[in-house]
Amino acid sequence: MAAVHEFDIDRDLVDHCEYVDALLAGSLRKGRCSRLLRNQLVIFSANIAMGPAGNRHWFDPAAVCETIAVLEGSGSRDITKGPSQFTKGPLRGLEYKHFFQASFMAQNLLNESSRAGADLIYRKLIRHHGSYGAVDGRLLTEEDIGLIADAFVTDGYERRAAQRAKGPRWGLTGEHLIFARAVGGNRYLFVAPHTAEETALVASARACLEDFPEVAAIAASLPAA
Incomplete structure (x- = not known):
């Protein structure tokens, strides 16, 4: 019988570990990252999806670290909820x-188009052609079709991103980075899809208590191990 190879992240994914560690070093200021989150990002860096069959997910380590940088006050403008x-x-x-x-x-484009509807198209065409009268009843040209596509994609994305300035309930939607605010800096715990079951989220949060026992006081209802 062939020997079963025990997989070790630090041993078997050296290049990906170095890449993720560099990303985290560039993003963190006062905050700290759990071992679980770091290993999740390494796995994703190696292009390995995670999660149960039928609900697999893959997240971009750079995207997660960009959001960490925003929370640390060192990143670019905040565009997500x-x-x-x-x-x-x-x-x-x-x-x-x-x-x-x-x-x-x-x-995100589906959410924005559902919210704004046909106004997305009319705003773009009117801005280009100068008036509603120049657009109403107009036979569409290839240029107009290009403008419509641009209205849905570029304008829709930029509009939704810019809405973050209204407050934390606004902006681009995505998956979740779970963290705790603690004395001395945030404790970044793990990433998860927004569809994750509560039991899975709790198990991940509990796993981070070994790194950050202070989180037990912040999430006082977290079941004891």
């Missing part, structure tokens, strides 16, 4: 922040 706090259940006291990557574009 959050941070928001869990207000009930065993995760109460912890917070989550959306992070954005290219694969989330379609959902």
